[in-house]
Every structure is written in structure tokens, then in C-alpha cells.
Amino acid sequence: MKYFLSVICTILCFNAAAQRPAFKVIPLGVKGGMDESNLSAYLAAPQGSSNYICLDAGTLHAGLQKAVRNGLFKKPAGDVLRQNVKAYFISHPHLDHVAGLIINSPDDTAKTIYGLPFCLDVIKDKYFSWKSWANFADAGEIPQLKKYHYNPMTPAEATPVAQTELSVQAFPLSHSAPFQSTAFLVRSKDAYLLYLGDTGADAVEGSDKLLQLWQTVAPLLKAKQLTAIFIEVSFPEEQPRKQLFGHLTPSLLMQEMHTLDSLAGPHAVKDLPVVITHIKPSGNNEAAIHKQLTGMNALHLRLIFPEQGKLLAF
Template sequence: MADKASFQVIVLGPTGGPREDNVTGILVRSISTKWVPNSVVAVDAGTMLAGIIRLLEQYGPDAKDDEGILQDGPFKGLELPFETAQANAAHVFREIIGAVLITHPHLDHISGLAINTPILEAGSGPKPVAALPSVLSAIKNHMFNDVIWPNLSDEDGGAGLLTYQRLVEGGNPRFGSGDGRGYVRACNGLLTKCLSISHGRCRQRFHPETGTHHRVGSTVFAADQLMLPSRAISVDNTDGSFYSPARSPRLLPSNPKESIMATVESSAFFLRDHRTGNEIIVFGDVEPDSVAQEPQNKRVWETAAPKIASGILRAIFIECSYTDAVNDAYLYGHMCPRHLVAELKVLAQQVLDVRESNQTDRKRKREDTGVADGSNDLSPRTRRTQSIAGLRNRRPETTSEPRTRSHLRDSIDNISEDPMGLGPIEGVDPLADLETPNPVQWANADPLPLAGLSVYIIHIKENMTDDPPIGGQILSELQAHSKEAHLGCEFFMPNPSEGIWI
């Protein structure tokens, strides 16, 4: 597969805890770059050096040829200039990893970045850390702040080992063209575009001095925020539960009206191979739109669908932290199999819509433009039915807001108020299956809507018991749901000891 692949992905940390040495960290490179300097991007850095060392120790010095090139394992083809795994891992971090993309600022996604960064003193220039502005604001104010950890950035008089790259949400339209519009350079051979997604909710405290809530947009982190120890953080979907099992009454506001619930911002990174144009998506922690305060996943699916339909988007790396046994109230802004498959059903419908639109466009090009389509001969009742169908399939002009029943109700009602007095159309529900696509309608599609798409499951919450690893149960539930939904995609649990070729 490596001969035909565009990407190699190494999952250093496939879990969401509680073990600190195995949390989220992913390396991605374009195959075309052949391990040249700055040819790898890290997506999240809960685990970085520890994971690299573990793999290099597994494929030790005996796996190198006479020129020092590794002959086996996920780092196959990489020249290792040193003898020990520790020294070679430091070399990879300093020279081969060109940038670190951070999806959101929770510790299981950034702790390795803090602990590992001091070794960059022997490197060549600051390491770019790229993320949405809210994420970098959190890292700057609450980690690299000379309190929790030294300020190792090149801002505010820091040590200059890191440099912050603030990404434009949804992509920067000034860069690229065509399918690549909005993408910016991530490292040698890779481009990226970042979309905001929701990772649950947080409780925010009313500031007694300013009389305002600390919130900018959809995130809990303001652009120039000082450290505010009075904030109580929660990513639960219930008012009474906190992310940590240990609750502190001291953090609760004395007056419930003094707190509001705001969305915790996470990210989905589209990564594009500069040579082939092929893409993958790597999600940060994410919750389903069905329970989100600010549903945003559909924007990602709308962006992904044309790429899947054309065959350039090959794989999605997305979390599925718990099994279906977990109630929605205790997902803490995460996914479980029933919700992940429900999200993929939305993606499947988007892909089918794109295919149908493409087929219609091709048909129109073949038709003689001088031939009337006969639409004026349709009865008012038929035209009204087609109008309703058009509303079902029409994309909203602004994709930041999901298409829901409430968004279309006014338009549907306008159709219902038929000036000819035809009344309701029997057997037609204008909003049927709008929010949850019915997989029966594509059960016989050839190919199935997500055929050829690989879905890799990350951020599994380990059970830490004598029971079998929970990943097997999550994978089994996903496969069962997917088979029933006729999606056509394949699910995988990444093996950290192997490179994934895409």
C-alpha cells in the first residue's frame, strides 16, 4: 500500500486517558517528501517524544542498515543519525516535525508539547504551533505563562522556542485555488484547513468587576484574557456535572444566574497532500450535533462530501471515547458508536446529494438547450411537491448554521399557504427525514455512499480493569450500526506500532 499511498499516519497516542503516556498524538507526512526535514506535522501533542521513543526502541539499532536508515516499522526509511532511541527521537522532534497542530487546549492534547519543548534549544529556529486563535490564547495564557510552565514562545518576552500561527477558521480564502482554496502550508508536502467543532459545554462565571461574562464567540477563551482562577470548567451536557469526577462546591456560583453555558471549541483539520491533492481529516474531541449547544459537525460533512464523492478524501480520524452503554448525559462532549454512525449517516446523505447533483449537471450538459423541459405543463400540486423537495435538498447560503426544522419551517409554511387553496398534500411530510437520513433510501446504491472511506477510531477512554480492552467493543458496535445503516465505510483501530498508509 505504501507504493500507492499519499499519506503515512503514525498514531503515537490513540487514547483519551487515563494513562498519561498514551494520550492523543498523531504524526502525518506526505509520502512524496521521503522524511526530509520539516516533512511531518504533529496533530495534537498529548503524547509525542514518549511515543516516538517507544517505537524506536521496538525497532532498535539492529533495524538500521549501514547508512543508518531504518528498515522496518512505522519510521521505515528514516535516517537515524544517533545510536539511542532517545537521541533519535529528539532528532525527529527538532528536525523532522515541521509544525504542531493543536485541536483544542485540553491537557491530554497538549501536555507532551509542554514537557518536550525545552529540547528545541538545540534546534534551528522556533517550532510553529498552529491552531484557532482561541486555542492559542488558552495555551498562551494558561500554560506557557511562566506560572504553569515557562513561557517558551516568542511572544511577551518568552524564550522563543515556539511560534504561534493563528489559523483562520474555515480556511483563508486568500490562499490556494480550486479545491485547494483556503488551505495553508502545514509542513513540507502538506497543506491544512481548520474548521471549528463543538466539544461540549463549559460553565462560565460572571465577572464581578466588569459585569460581563468571559466569552468571545463560541469559545471559552477570550482573545486577550488574563488568568481567571474563578472560572469553573465543565464539558458536560448537564448543569450539575463537571468534567472531573471530583466536584468542588467552592467553584459553583452562589447565584445560578451568574453563570452561562458556552461551547468548548475544538477543531477538525483537513490535511491535503500538495502533490496528489488527496486529503484526510483529523478530528479533535467532538460531540454529536444532536446534543450540541452549537451544532457544527454538519459544516465539516458539507465540506467533506464533495471530496468523498470525487475520491480525493480517503480517511477520517475521529474519536469514539465510549461504548453505547454510556448515557448522553455522561459523554462529556464525546462520541459513542450510536452517535458516530448517526453523524456518518448525515455525511452519507451529503455524498449522495453531491453525486445526484453531479449526475444532473452532466445530464444538462448533454441535453439540447433548445428543448423545453415541460415544467410549465406541471400541475400546481406537482410544482408545490417539487418545491418542497427542493427545500429539503437546498444548501443554506451560510454553512455555519445547520439546516434544521426550525430553519425551514417558515419556507415550508409559505408553500403550505397555497393561493389556489389546494390544502395539504396527502401522504407528504415536508420535513420528513430532514434531521436523520433514512439509510433504506441508499441501501441499494452502487457504490454505497461511503464506500472506499476508512474511519480510524482514536481517543478511546481506557477502562483500566481486568475486562478486555474497551476498543474491541466499540469497534464491534460501530460495525453493527454501520452495517444496518448501509454506509459502506470501514472502521479501524490504529495500531501504534504500525504506520497507516492512505
Template sequence: MRDIMTKAKWLLTISLFFVSSTGLQAETDDTSPAFELVVLGDSGGIQDGNLSAFLLRSVTEPNYVALDAGTLVNGINQSVRQGAFDDLAIVDDDKWGKAGSILRHHVKGYLISHAHLDHINGMLVASPEDSKKSIYAIPSVNTMIGETYFNGKAWANFSDRGIPPLLNKYHVVDLLLGKTAPIANTALHVTAFSLSHPVESSAFVIEHGDDIFVYFGDTGPDIVEKQDKLDAIWTYLAKQVKHKKLRGVIIETSFENERPHNLLFGHLTPELLMGELRSLATKIGGEKPLQGLNVVISHIKYTLAKNVDPRANITKQLDDGNDLGLNIIIPKQGQKLLF
């Protein structure tokens, strides 16, 4: 067991990390974990069975919200096999197996960052056997989902708005930017922010009491995109952490540092991510304000090219550039994490 022993004025101190059969676990020296995260899909790009998707819940309840849904059923099955749900009191349903019960009874809604297929495909293909629940997204994302997928051509309209016939399985909820809304059938609340991407993407600040967890969809850096969208999120978080605990962040790092800025297509590199997090640190102020912050890296682009390992290269570049004292986590599909 590795003793981390780090402190920060504004976030939970993380002290012990260890690897178990269910994944990376975290213990704290002053407070028990507040959130559980299950990694359904950790990659970006073309690996269709392992695309961006996570399940998040407060440890005080058995109900999850999905953070994107690029891979859903395969991710749940992989997580079941790795024991990620062993501590969950799963609803006993005579009709459905374990994965079906988790999806139908314990996943209470979807937070969809944007409507690219690698972030929504799992929800679409699982919809015939899914249960009724809500899709939460900013208005442009919900509009694109309806026009592109739930249109009776690409896919039947399982939602309650848009092109008829409406199957009314999914209730579509528009999240207004910067306005906090409840996530139905959970104790969680969410505030959405816009991100720069070829189609509008979004970030979600998720709260349970005084605890915060942040999920970023695909995003380009402000220095490239020139829209200051990440700056708006950093400003918001810098205010929030004065009286709340930031338990963790999921944020993408799609490409290696060598990727030219004109070929980023609304994504981050390790160097650009560190630059953005330094902006957050500056807004918070003080010495090492991000020391010990859990940063989960998502959307590393998978490739079929020979003798190329983007995950290893990006991991090294992140470690080499980590002058903020971050606890960088490279997740694996099927893993459970506690924050």
C-alpha cells in the same frame, strides 16, 4: 492477505490490507498511497504515556506535522522500536539520537485541536529539547495555550507571543475557520473547523494536491450539542470529494453506547459516530457513498477499572453498527498506516 475490493465514486478504492511489523499498511488498485500516519498515542483519558497524538506526512516528503501532542517523545520511542520510521531517510545528527532527530528535524509543526492536557502535554514537556517550529490552532486554542501553560508558571513560555519572557521557540499561527493555510516546511495545507466541546475544539482538513486527510479533535455530536458544527464539516467535505480523494479520517469515539448523553462531555459513542457519518453519506448522495472509507478511531477512554475493556466493547459496537461499508481501524501506539 485480505482482499477488500471496495469501490466508491468519490474516494480512493482500498483493495488490500495486511499487518506487518510496522502496522497496518494499505495498497490501492489504481493509485499508490498519498499519506503516512504514525500513531504516537491512540487513547483518551488517563493513560499518560499513550494520549492523543499522530504524525502525518505526504509520502512525497520526509517531513511530518503532528496532529495533537498528548504523548510525543514516548510515542516516538515506541514507534521507533516498532519500526515505523524504518523507511524514513532520517537526518543524521551527531548530537541527537534517532528519536531526537525525528522530533527536531522531521516534525515541522503542531496542529493542536484544543488545549486540554491529554492533547498537548507531550509538546509541553518536550519543548526544552525541541527545535523551532510552528504551533497551528484556531485563535481560542492558541489563547488558552498561552494563558494556561506558556505563562511562566505552569510552564516557561516557549512561544513568541503572550506573557514575557518569550523564548521564541514556537511560532504561534492562528488558523482562521474555513480558510486554507500552508503548513511551513511541508507540502501540506490545512483548513480548520470548530467543534463542540467544553472548551472549543477543532477539526483539520489536510490537503496535498488532490488528496485529503481529516483529523478531528474531541467533539460532541450535533444531535446532543445543537450547534451543527459537524454538519458544517460534512457539507464542506461533500463538496470537496466531488473532485478530490478523501484518503482517511481520524475521529474520536470515547465512550460505549451505554453512556448517557448528559455524561458525554463533548464526546462520541459508536452509535453517535455512525449517525454523524450517515449525515455525511446523505450529503454526498448515491448508493453506499462511504464504502471503503478508512476511519481511524481515536481517544477511546482508558480505565483502571477491573474486568472492563472499553476498547473491545467499542470495537464490537462499531462493527455491529457499520452499515456504511466503512473500513474501521482501531490503531495501536507505534503503528504506521498508509492511506
């Protein structure tokens, strides 16, 4: 009897551990334009840790203020920025993904800015350049204030992040070719979270960047190690293909999810959390995208529409 109870306890404990979230994510900004106080930025950390990385940095302070008001931090937003945000991972250098980083730099503490070389070169040459803003980095125009350190990433190579328990891989994306963007695959122990910056569909971009990414993460999905995908849907179906400018619509997202599902195995994406980012808030876009995605969800994805300053767990 004691042996039987011990086995049951072991099974229950194993199941509870398997269901325990590996990551916590705090959206600091979720929109794809118009509202400068709510642009792409997501804090991510392992469960139980207060050391975060910031995936894109369109909005920082306004999002941190909302997180503080929601009880996610017990200290002022500025202190969270300086003490808890350990590094930035920038997918591409469009202003709606870097404005918060630039504007908050005078009050920030020393950190590393990670990204693929094309991205860091623009930040160095166009933003922290003394022509548009003081050079708070340790490269570029002189004088260099040396607050930030640029760390160019090599595609697919795992990069450990100092002062955190995370490592991150970068994968190039096509964002209105020939312009580029980046997907970041974040690892905590044996769990992974995939964050995509702005991206067009392979069929529209004439690219295979998303296919290569799905081929990389399909084994993780099959092994139940991929906890969530953060991916954009900027426009509703009504947006003409010639005016997508390197973005997705609901049907294009679903086409990409079907590709991932076919690579990972039958019904592999069922119940997978898919966080919809970068919705353009113009007109009726948000309601239309929500309705269209829900109606097209034959794969039974767990669609999540994030809210600024509200905690997500995966």
C-alpha cells in the same frame, strides 16, 4: 497491437497511481485518557516525505520511541522530534492533547504552533506562562524564549505549512458546549485527510458544527479525494448522554456518518477508512466500542483502530 498494448499500459499505470496512498500517518498516541504515555497525537506527511506535521500533541517522546522500535525511523526519538516534526496543529487545549508539546519543549527545535485563536490563547495564557512552565513561545509573558511561534488560523482558510508540501484548513467543532475543538483538513496535492479533535454529536451538543464540516468535505468524498477520516469514539453505548462531556459513542458516530453519506451521494462512505481515535481505556471500553462499531457498520466503513507507533497509509 503496439497501440493496444500502450492503451492497456496507460490504464494499468493510471489505476496503480489512483490506488497509491497519498499520506502516511504515524500514531504517537491513540487513547483518550488514563495512560499518559499514549495520548492523542498523530504525525502526518505526504508519501515519500520525511517532513511531518503533528496533529495534536498529547504524547510525543513515548510514541516516537515506539515508532523507532518498529523501524519507522532510523535515528533516536529526540532527533526525529527535532528534525522531522515541522509544526504542531492543536485541536483544543485540554491536557491530553498538549501535554507532550509542553513537556518536550525544552528539547525541541523552533516550530510553529497552529490552531484557532481560542486554543492558542489558552496555551499562551495557561501553559507557556512562567506560572506553570517556561514561556518557550514568542508571545505572552516576558521573558519570551521565542522557540515557538503562534499562528492563529482563520476557519476554512487554507494555510500552507512551511518546510512541508502540505496545507491545512481548520474548522470549529463543539466539545461540550460552549467549549470548542477543531477539525483539520490536510491537503497534499489533490488528496485530503480529515482529522477531528474531540467532538460531540450535533444532536447532543445542540450544534451544527459537524453538519457544516460534512457539507465541506462531501464534495471531496464524492470526488474520491478524501482518503480517510480520523474521528473519536470515546465511550461505549452504555455511557449516559448526560455524561458524554462532548464526546461520541458508536451510534452517534454512525449517525454522523449517515449524514455525510446522504450529502455525498448513495454509498459514498462505503470502504472509506475511518480511524477511531480517543477511546477512553477504562474498564471494558475498548472491547465494547470495537464490538458495537462493528455491529453497527451498515454503511460498510473501513473501520481502523490505530496502534501507537504503527504506520498507517491512505
